[in-house]
Amino acid sequence: MAEALAVRNLSRRFGGLRAVQDLSFSVNEGETLALIGPNGAGKTTSFNLITGYYRPDGGSVCAFGRELVGLRPHDICAHGLARTFQVARPFGKMTVLANVMTGALLRDHKLEVARQKAGEVIDFVGLTAKQHAPARDLTTIDQRRLELARALATQPRLLLLDEVMAGLNPAEIDQAVGLVGKLAQRGLTIVIVEHVMRAIMAVASHIVVLDHGQKIAEGNPREVVANQEVIRAYLGTGYAHAEPVGDARC
Amino acid sequence: MMHGLLGRSGFWLCVLAAAALALPLVASPFAVDIGIRVALFAFIGVAWNLMGGYAKQLSLGHAAFFGLGAYTSTILLIRFDISPWIGMLAGGVVAMLASLPIGALCFRLRGPYFAIATIATAQVLMLLFLKFRDFAWGAEGTTIPNLGDAPLMMQFDGKAPYYYIALALLAIGLLITYAIERSWMGYYLVAVGEDEDAAEAIGVDALRMKRHIYLISAFLTALAGTFYVQYIYFIDPNVAFSFNISVEAALVSIVGGIGTLWGPVVGTVLLEPTSALLQSWLGSGRGGVQLTVYSLILVAVILYRPAGLIGLFTDIATRLVHGSQARTKEAPLDG
Amino acid sequence: MAATIAQAIVNGLLIGGIYALVSIGVSLIFGVVKIVNFAQGEFVMIGMYISFFLATTFGVDPLVSLVVSMPVLFVIGVLLQHFLIRRVLALGDMPQIFLTFAISLLLLNLALLLFTANYRTIQTAYSDTAIEIGGVYVAKLIAFVVAMLLSALLWLFLHATDLGKAMRAAAQNRDVAMLMGINPDRVFCVAVGVALALAGAAGSLLMPFYPAYPMVGQVFVLMAFVAVVLGTLGNISGALIASLMMGVAESLGIQFVGADSGLIVVFALLLLTLALRPSGLFGGWTR
Numbered sequence: 001m002a003e004a005l006a007v008r009n010l011s012r013r014f015g016g017l018r019a020v021q022d023l024s025f026s027v028n029e030g031e032t033l034a035l036i037g038p039n040g041a042g043k044t045t046s047f048n049l050i051t052g053y054y055r056p057d058g059g060s061v062c063a064f065g066r067e068l069v070g071l072r073p074h075d076i077c078a079h080g081l082a083r084t085f086q087v088a089r090p091f092g093k094m095t096v097l098a099n100v101m102t103g104a105l106l107r108d109h110k111l112e113v114a115r116q117k118a119g120e121v122i123d124f125v126g127l128t129a130k131q132h133a134p135a136r137d138l139t140t141i142d143q144r145r146l147e148l149a150r151a152l153a154t155q156p157r158l159l160l161l162d163e164v165m166a167g168l169n170p171a172e173i174d175q176a177v178g179l180v181g182k183l184a185q186r187g188l189t190i191v192i193v194e195h196v197m198r199a200i201m202a203v204a205s206h207i208v209v210l211d212h213g214q215k216i217a218e219g220n221p222r223e224v225v226a227n228q229e230v231i232r233a234y235l236g237t238g239y240a241h242a243e244p245v246g247d248a249r250c
Numbered sequence: 251m252m253h254g255l256l257g258r259s260g261f262w263l264c265v266l267a268a269a270a271l272a273l274p275l276v277a278s279p280f281a282v283d284i285g286i287r288v289a290l291f292a293f294i295g296v297a298w299n300l301m302g303g304y305a306k307q308l309s310l311g312h313a314a315f316f317g318l319g320a321y322t323s324t325i326l327l328i329r330f331d332i333s334p335w336i337g338m339l340a341g342g343v344v345a346m347l348a349s350l351p352i353g354a355l356c357f358r359l360r361g362p363y364f365a366i367a368t369i370a371t372a373q374v375l376m377l378l379f380l381k382f383r384d385f386a387w388g389a390e391g392t393t394i395p396n397l398g399d400a401p402l403m404m405q406f407d408g409k410a411p412y413y414y415i416a417l418a419l420l421a422i423g424l425l426i427t428y429a430i431e432r433s434w435m436g437y438y439l440v441a442v443g444e445d446e447d448a449a450e451a452i453g454v455d456a457l458r459m460k461r462h463i464y465l466i467s468a469f470l471t472a473l474a475g476t477f478y479v480q481y482i483y484f485i486d487p488n489v490a491f492s493f494n495i496s497v498e499a500a501l502v503s504i505v506g507g508i509g510t511l512w513g514p515v516v517g518t519v520l521l522e523p524t525s526a527l528l529q530s531w532l533g534s535g536r537g538g539v540q541l542t543v544y545s546l547i548l549v550a551v552i553l554y555r556p557a558g559l560i561g562l563f564t565d566i567a568t569r570l571v572h573g574s575q576a577r578t579k580e581a582p583l584d585g
Numbered sequence: 586m587a588a589t590i591a592q593a594i595v596n597g598l599l600i601g602g603i604y605a606l607v608s609i610g611v612s613l614i615f616g617v618v619k620i621v622n623f624a625q626g627e628f629v630m631i632g633m634y635i636s637f638f639l640a641t642t643f644g645v646d647p648l649v650s651l652v653v654s655m656p657v658l659f660v661i662g663v664l665l666q667h668f669l670i671r672r673v674l675a676l677g678d679m680p681q682i683f684l685t686f687a688i689s690l691l692l693l694n695l696a697l698l699l700f701t702a703n704y705r706t707i708q709t710a711y712s713d714t715a716i717e718i719g720g721v722y723v724a725k726l727i728a729f730v731v732a733m734l735l736s737a738l739l740w741l742f743l744h745a746t747d748l749g750k751a752m753r754a755a756a757q758n759r760d761v762a763m764l765m766g767i768n769p770d771r772v773f774c775v776a777v778g779v780a781l782a783l784a785g786a787a788g789s790l791l792m793p794f795y796p797a798y799p800m801v802g803q804v805f806v807l808m809a810f811v812a813v814v815l816g817t818l819g820n821i822s823g824a825l826i827a828s829l830m831m832g833v834a835e836s837l838g839i840q841f842v843g844a845d846s847g848l849i850v851v852f853a854l855l856l857l858t859l860a861l862r863p864s865g866l867f868g869g870w871t872r
Contacts (some may be wrong), residue, residue, distance in 0.1 A: 051451065072457075073450035082452070091441050093509070102437045106453035154452050196327035204544040308682055316626070355856060358863040361678045362621035363818070364809045365686075367859065373807075374852050504683055538697030538799070545691035548683060553672055556680045 003062075004029040004189040005081075005160050010059035012049055019045040021213040023059070027158075032180070032190040034200045036224075038234055039212035044086055044191040046210070047160050051083050052076045064157060069155070078106060082156035086163045086193075088143035092136030096127055096146055099135050103153030118153055120205070125149045125179065141172060148179070159183065161192040165199050177202045209233070270417060274410035276582060282409040286481065288522045289416035290474055294495070295502035295514030296423035297470035300430065303509035304499055305463050306443030308361070311368030312471050312499045314352065314375050315345040317490035319472025320479045321379065321386060327394060327403070329385065334404040337474040345472035357460055360446075369496070378492035391486020394479060404448045406478045413480050418516070419477065423470055427511055430466075443509070471499070494541070501544060505551050507560030516560045521547070590720075593840040594833050599725040601832020602605045602732035605825045606787040608816070610780030610808035611735060612824040615813065616756040617776040620670065620681045624689035625809055626802025628658055631694060632788020633705075633797035640707045641791065643855060647709065647792040648727065658785030670777065676763060689802070696799035704796035705787035711793065724793035733789055736825055742779075743821075752776055756819070807848075808835075811855045817865030827866065 006026040012019050016085045020042045024192060028061055035043050048054045051059050052073040060070040068076055093101050100121055104114035122131050125145040130138065151159060161180070165173050173196060180203045184190060194200050200207065200221065207224040211216040211233040217224055224230055273285050294316070301307045322344045323337025332340075356367040380389045399407040406412060430436050441449035442456045450456055479485045498521075503509075506517025525540045532539050551559065601665055609627055614622045628799055635743070639645040645653075673680040688722045711723045743749040755762040757771045787805070795801075800805075809824075816823030831851060838850030858865065 053447065053450075072455070073447075074453050074455045077451060077453040085448065085451070089445045091444040091448070093444055094437075094440060098437060102441045102449070102454070103452040105434045107436055111432075111434065114434070150452055300649075306678065308679060310686070355859045359814070360860050362682045363810075363814060364624070365682055366621075366807075366814075367855070370852055370855055373848070374856075376850075416657060422819070500683070504679070508679060521697040540694075540696035541690050542698060544693065545687045548687035549669075549691065552680045552684050552687065553669070556676055557672075 002029045003027070004031070004064060005191070006052065006060075006062040007046075008060050010046065010049055010061065011057045012045060012054055013057060017248060018213050020049060020056075023210070023213070023215055025208045025215065025218065027191055028190050029157075030184070030187050031205055032184050032192065032203050034204035034207045034221075035191060035193045035210065036195070036200060037216075040212075041210040041233075043210055043211040044162055045213075046194070047083060047162055047193065050076075051160065077154055077156075080155075080157035081160065082151035082154045082158070082162040084144075084147045084162055084164060086166070088105070088147045089159050090135035090138070090146050090150075091135065094135055095132050096122065096135055096138070096149075097131040099148045100153045101144055103150040106118050106154045114153075117155075118149075121152045123148045124152070124182075125210060126175075137140055141168065152183075156188070158189045158191070161190065161194075162194065163193055165194060165196040168196075173199055260388070266423050271299065271414075275282075275412050279409055282413050284523050284526045286409065286413050286416050287526065288310070288518050289413065289420045290481075291498055291502060291522055292515045292518035293416065293423045294471055294474045294499045295506070295518055297474070298499035299503040299508065299510075299514050300357060300427060300439075300463050300470075301467040303503050304431075304436070304439040304443055305460060307357075307460055308500065309368040310365045310493075310496050310500060311352075311372035312467070313491045313493060313496040314368075314372040315348065315468040315471040316475040316478070316495050317350055317372075317375060317379070317487070318345045319473075319475030320485055320490045322395075322472070323476040324392070324394060324479050324485050325385060328392065333402055334476055334480050335402070338404075338473050340397065341476050342371050342469040342473040343459055345468040346465045347467035348415065350461070353461050353464045358389040369493070372491050372496055376487045379487040379491065387486070389487065391484060391489070396483060404476075412555070413478075415477060419470075419473060424515075426466065426470070431511060435459070440509070444548050466507060497541075497544075501548060505547060505557075505559060507558030509560065510560050512557050513560045516559070516563060520559065547560075589840065590837070593836045595721055596725070597833030597836030598829055599721070599729040600836065601829035602729035603787050603791060604805065604808045604812060604832055605828035606724045606732050606783045606790075607805045608812035608824040608828045609739065609821055610783040611806075611813050612811045612816070612819060612821045613739075613776055613780045613783075616819040616821065617752050618666070618674070620674070621684065621760075621810075622777075622780065623682070623685040623806070624692060624802075625780070625784055626804070626806030627659070627689050627692035627696075628784035628802070629788040629791070630797065630799065630802040631661075631692070632658060632785030633795075633801060634696070634700065634788075635785070636729055636789040636792040637705045637707060637797050642707075645790050647707065650792075651731075651786055651789045654785040654789045655782040655856070659778040659782040662781030663756065663774040665781070666774045666777040667770065671773070686824055689806075693799050693802065700799065702796045702799060704797045709793045722794060728769060728790035728793075733788070735786055737842065739783070739821075748772070748775060791861055795867070804848075808851060811858075813850055814855065815858050817867040820865070820867050822866040823865060831848050 004027050008024045010023040011021055023046060035046065037043055043136050045054065050068065051069050052068065052075070056069055063079065063081055066079060068079070082149060091102065094102070097115070097118055100118035101111070101114045104117040108114060122128055125148055127142060127145050127149060130142060135143070138146060148164065165176050178194070180190065184203065192203065204221060207219065207221055208215055209224055209230050216229045216233060217227045228244050256552025274282050277285070294312070296308065298312050301309055319338070319341030323334045326332040326337040326340060327334055352371050356364055356371065359367050379386050380558035382388060397403050397405050399405065401411070430439070436457050438449070440455050441454050442459050446456045475490065502517030503516070504513045505521060505531055506515065521544065525543065528539055528543060555561065593623060607625055611622055611625050611791070614620065632654045635657060636647040636650040638648060639650045669684060673684050709724070715722050743753055751762065751767045752772050752775065754765065755767055756770055759769060808828070808831060812827040813824050816825070816827030831854060833853060834850050835847040838846045842850070
C-alpha cells in the first residue's frame with residue numbers, strides 16, 4: 001500500500017509554547033487514521049501545519065509523493081488534501097449550492113460542471129432539500145454537513161476532518177460515522193481528529209495519540225485504549241492502572 | 251435576472267435605459283450636470299464595489315487610481331498632444347501597474363488596517379504630485395486647453411455628449427460586474443470576501459483573486475479620472491487624489507447595496523442629487539455640509555440597513571412586479 | 586551638528602508623547618472592543634476645541650482644562666460605545682469600519698460647519714518659553730510629562746485594579762471573560778471612555794503650542810494608526826514605544842529632509858513596516 005501522507009519530525013512553537021514537537025506518523029492510502037488527545041494536545045495545530053496555514057519550524061510533510069511544507073493552502077488543496085474546520089466556516093452570503101460549487105470549481109471552472117458535481121455531493125451528505133437556503137440560515141449540524149460537502153467537492157484524495165462529531169447526539173453520530181465509512185469504502189484516505197470514542201472505534205484502523213504536542217502512543221484502537229500513557233494523559237495518573245470496560249462510551 | 255431580456259426584469263431594464271438616454275433631451279443643463287455626476291460616481295462606485303463589495307477588500311484609497319488616470323491622460327495630452335481617448339486607456343494601464351505594488355503591500359493587512367494602508371497610498375501619491383513640478387505642474391495644477399468642439403480630443407460643446415460618455419462608462423462597468431458575478435470568478439471573489447481562510451482550504455488562491463480584481467478595479471477607476479479632467483478642464487493633486495472621491499466611491503456602494511450589481515447605482519442616485527441640491531440651496535460657502543449629510547446617512551444605513559438600501563427597493567419592486575412570490579436574492583449566488 | 590540632532594530627538598520624543606496618548610487609545614479600543622476607531626483624531630480635536638473655548642471664554646489654562654476635557658470625553662466615549670458601537674459589534678468588518686469612519690467624517694464636518702476652517706490658537710504665559718538646556722519649549726515638555734503620567738496611570742489601572750484586569754481579560758478572551766462574570770458592555774464602555782479621555786487629554790495638552798482646526802485630527806490619527814501597526818496590533822506598550830519612535834523619526838525628517846517631509850517619513854515607516862515586518866516590532870509568530 002502506498003503512503004498517502006508522511007509527517008516527519010514536525011515542530012512548531014508559539015513563543016514559549018511548543019504546540020507540536022517532533023511529530024511523526026504516516027497514513028497509507030485508503031486508511032482512516034484518528035488523531036486523538038486531550039484538549040490542547042496539538043491536533044488542530046497539526047492540521048494547520050499539514051494544510052499550510054502555519055509554517056512548521058522544522059520537519060516535513062509529504063503527501064502523495066510531494067513535499068507540502070512551504071506551499072500555500074490552496075496549492076495543498078489542489079494537490080488533493082481537503083480539510084474541514086473545527087468551527088464550520090460557511091460562506092454565509094451564498095446558498096448551500098453555491099458554497100459547494102465554489103469547492104467544485106477547483107477542478108473545473110465551468111459552472112455547469114461544477115453545479116452538477118456539487119449536486120452529487122450535496123445529495124451524498126443529505127442537504128438536497130436545503131440546497132437553495134443561504135448558508136448562514138443553516139443549523140450547526142447542517143453547517144457541518146456543508147463543510148464536509150464543500151471539502152468533498154474539491155475531489156480530494158486525502159480528507160482531514162476536524163472534530164466533525166462534536167456536539168452531535170448518538171443518532172447523528174451514527175449518521176456521520178456512516179458517511180465517513182462510505183467515503184472510506186470509496187478509497188478516500190481520511191485523517192480525523194475526534195474526541196467521540198465510539199466514532200473513532202467505528203471508523204479508524206489506526207490511531208495516533210498526542211499530548212502536549214508530542215506523540216505518546218500509536219497503534220490499532222485496541223492497543224491504544226489499553227495503553228497506560230494514553231490513560232494517564234486523558235484521565236490523570238490515578239487511573240493509569242484501570243482496566244478498560246467494554247466498548248468506550250462517552 | 252435569469253429571464254434575460256425577455257423577462258420582466260429585462261423589460262424594466264429597457265425602460266430604465268430609455269429614460270436614462272432621454273434625459274438630455276428633456277432636462278435642463280443643471281439636471282444633465284447632475285446626471286453626469288450620477289453616472290460618473292455610480293461608475294466609480296461600481297469599480298470600487300468589485301473590490302470592496304464582492305471581495306470585501308475595503309479600500310479607502312481609490313482616489314489613487316482616479317488621480318493616476320487623470321494625470322496620465324493630461325500629461326499625454328498637454329506634453330505630447332495625445333488624444334485623451336488613448337490617454338484614458340493609458341491611464342488605465344498605469345493604474346493597473348500601480349495596483350500591483352500597492353496590493354502587494356496592502357494585502358498583508360486585513361480589515362481596517364488594509365483600509366488605512368490604502369488611505370496612506372492615496373495620500374502619498376497626492377504628496378508626490380504636489381512636489382512634482384517638472385512634469386506634473388505641482389500644487390497649482392493645470393487647465394487643459396479648450397479646443398471647443400473636438401470629439402477626437404474628448405471635448406464637446408454642451409453637456410449631452412459628456413453625459414452619454416459617462417453613461418457608457420457606467421454601462422461598461424455594470425457589464426463587467428455582471429459577467430464576473432456570473433462566472434467562476436464571482437464565486438471565488440465572494441468566497442474570499444466571506445472567509446479568506448476557508449476559501450483557501452477549498453483551493454481558492456485568495457491573493458491572486460485579490461490581485462486580479464484590484465487590477466480591474468484600478469483600471470476602471472482610472473478611466474473615470476480621465477473623464478473628470480476632460481469634463482472640468484482642470485486638474486491639481488487635491489482634486490485628483492481627493493479623499494472625498496475615495497469616500498464617495500465606497501459610500502455609494504454601502505448606502506446602495508454593497509456587493510450587489512445595482513447597489514452603487516442606487517446609492518449614487520440617492521446621494522448625488524441630494525448633495526447637488528443641498529449645495530445649490532445652502533451655497534458652497536459653508537464647507538462641510540455635503541459630508542455631514544453623507545456621514546449621517548452612512549451612520550443610519552450602517553445601523554439600520556447594513557446590506558444597503560437596495561434591499562428596500564427590490565422588496566418594493568418585486569412586490570409590485572411579481573406579486574407575493576418574490577425571490578429577492580440575486581440569481582448568481584443561488585447556484 | 587550633534588546638538589541639532591539631539592535637539593531634534595528630544596523634540597521628537599516630546600511630540601511622540603502626544604502621539605502616544607492618541608495611539609494608546611486606538612490600541613486600547615482595538616484590544617478590548619476589537620474594532621478600529623477611525624474617529625480617534627476627531628476626539629483629539631474636540632479636546633482641543635474644549636480647551637480653546639475654556640481658555641478664551643473663562644481664561645482657563647489648558648492644563649487645568651484637562652479636568653473638563655477628560656471627563657467630558659470619557660462620557661462621550663461611554664455613550665459612543667453603548668449606543669452606537671455596540672450595535673455593530675456582531676456585524677463584521679464592513680459596518681464596524683464604516684461606523685467609526687462615518688463618525689469621523691461627521692465630527693470633522695460638523696466642526697467645519699460650526700467653527701469654520703480657521704486655525705484657533707491660544708497663548709499661555711509659557712507658550713513661547715523655552716528652557717535653558719537645549720531650547721526645549723516648556724509647553725511641549727509639560728505635555729510630554731503629563732502624557733507619560735497618564736500612560737503610567739493607565740498601566741496601573743490595567744494591572745492593579747479589578748476593572749482594569751477585567752478589561753485585559755476581555756481583551757484576551759471575551760467568552761471566557763463572560764463566563765467569569767465580567768460584563769462585556771461595561772468593560773467596553775470603560776475602555777472606549779478611557780481611550781477617548783486620553784484623546785481629549787492629548788488635545789488639551791496640545792493647545793498651548795498647536796492650533797485647533799477641524800482637520801487637525803486627521804494628522805494625529807494617521808500617526809496613531811502607523812504607531813499601532815508598527816507597535817503590533819493590540820499591544821499598548823508597543824503603541825507607546827512606536828509613537829515615541831515615530832515622533833523622533835518625524836522630527837529628524839523635518840530637520841534634515843525638509844519642513845513638510847514629516848508625513849512622508851511617517852508613510853515611509855508604514856510602508857517599510859508592511860514590507861518587512863507586517864506584524865509589527867513586537868509581533869510574535871506569523872504564518
